[in-house]
Amino acid sequence: MSDADRIFKDSIYEQIARVGRAVAHPRRLELLDLLCQAPMTVEQLAQKSALPIGSASQHLQHLKAARLVIADRQGTYMRYRLKDDLSCSLLHTLKTVAEQYYAEMRVITEDFLMDHQNLQAVSITDIQTRGADDSLTLVDVRPVEEYKAGHWPGAISIPLEALADRLMELPVDHTIVAYCRGPYCLLSLHAVKTLQREGFHAVRLIEGVSDWRARGLPIVLGDAPLK
C-alpha cells in the first residue's frame, strides 16, 4: 500500500473517531440525552445534569465541535439543540450496545430498583396491544418544555413537581401510566411512588420520548388538549 493510501485511511478513520471521542465521556452522553428531549439553554442543561455551568458549557462546546449539536443565541441565553435525529439514533445505538453487551447495566438497574419495591413497569408494546382498552391514562411527567417539544399521542402533561397538587386531574378508576425521558430517567419512578401513595393504580412506562424518536414512532408537538 502506498503512502498516499495510508494517509487517506488515517484521515478517514480520524474523522470517524471524532464522533467516538464526542461520546466517550459520561457527562456529554447525559447532555446529549437531555437534548434528545428538547432544545435547552446551558443553564437548564447544567441544572438537569447537576454540572457546574462552566463544565456544562465546555462539554457542549465539545459536542458542537463534533457537530452533534448546534447552538444559537436567544437573547442572553444560548440555546443548544440536536443537529437532527441522527444524533439521537447514535445515542440510542450506544445505549443498545451497552445494554446488550454489559451485564453491569442490568445489575446496576436491578440493584437500584431493589430499593423501590412495587414498581410495575410496562413497555410501549404493552400499551399498543391494549390500546382499545380505554382504562389507561398516559401522563408525561417531564418538565412542560420537554412535553411541548414532543410527546406521546394522547398523553397529558403533569410535571413531577406539580403532580402532588394536580392529582384531581387524574381519573381514580384508571390505570395511570407515567413516562419520562427513558429507562434511566427517574422522574416517572418518583411519579409512580407518589401516585401509589395517594391510592392510584400507577405503573411506569419503560421507554421515553427519545426511544420512540430513534425508532421513528409518532410524536406529537406543542400543547395537546387536556382530557
Added chain:
Amino acid sequence: MSDADRIFKDSIYEQIARVGRAVAHPRRLELLDLLCQAPMTVEQLAQKSALPIGSASQHLQHLKAARLVIADRQGTYMRYRLKDDLSCSLLHTLKTVAEQYYAEMRVITEDFLMDHQNLQAVSITDIQTRGADDSLTLVDVRPVEEYKAGHWPGAISIPLEALADRLMELPVDHTIVAYCRGPYCLLSLHAVKTLQREGFHAVRLIEGVSDWRARGLPIVLGDAPLK
C-alpha cells in the same frame, strides 16, 4: 434528586461511555472495521492496519475490555472476532454520522480520488436494478479468508494480489464490478486500475461486505463455485 439517584445515573452513563471510549481512537476503528470482514489473528490485523504487533495487541485488549470483540486461542495464534453483528452496526452508525455531519469526509475522499481518474463507481442498488442483465461479473478482491467469511451472492474471489495472474478467468465482454471492504478500502480501486490497464471494462462497487451486513442484506459463507 437524591444522592442515590445521582449515583445510579452516573453508573449508567459510565457504562455507555465505555462503548464511546472504545471507538474513540482511529486505530481501534480500523481494527474493528477489519474484524467486520472476518475473524483474524493479531498478526493479520497488525499487518493489514500497518500497526506494530504490540500496539495492535493493546488496542485489541481495549476492544475486548469493552466487549465489542472476543478472543479465543487457536494453537499459538490468538483469533479475534466480533462479538456479534451489533458491533458491526455500531461502526456503521459511526460512519454514517461522520459522512452525514462532516463535509471533511467528502473533501478527503474527493481530493484522494482526483489522483485516480476514470474510476466509475456504482452502488449496490445499481447492481440490483440491472440484476437481470447478465453482462456483469462481480469480483471480490479481498484476501480469500475474508471472502470465505462472507461475500456477495454470485461473486467470485480473486484477491488483488493474484489479479494480474488470473485475468484469463474473467470474461472480456463483461463489465467487471470489483468490490472490497467498503468505500474507504482501496483494494477495489487498485483492482479497477489494473483491469482497465489490461483492457477490461471495470467499475468499482462502493459498498463492502460490512455495509451489507449492517443492513441485513444476504451474504454467502464459505467457498462458492467459480463461474
Added chain:
DNA sequence: CAGATATTCCATTGATCAATAGAAAGGTAT
C-alpha cells in the same frame, strides 16, 4: 452608557491515554 446576566475563554493542575521497546508468558514442535 452603566449594570446585570448568561456564557465562553483562559490558564493551571491532575488524571488518563497512546506509543514504544524489551521482558515475560503461553503454546507448539523437534
Added chain:
DNA sequence: ATACCTTTCTATTGATCAATGGAATATCTG
C-alpha cells in the same frame, strides 16, 4: 526438555483531556 513463535505484560515517556476558578465577552435592561 529445548528451541521457537505468537502474544501479552510492564514500565517509561510524551501527549491529550477533564475539572476548576477567575477573567473576558456578548446581550439585554434601565
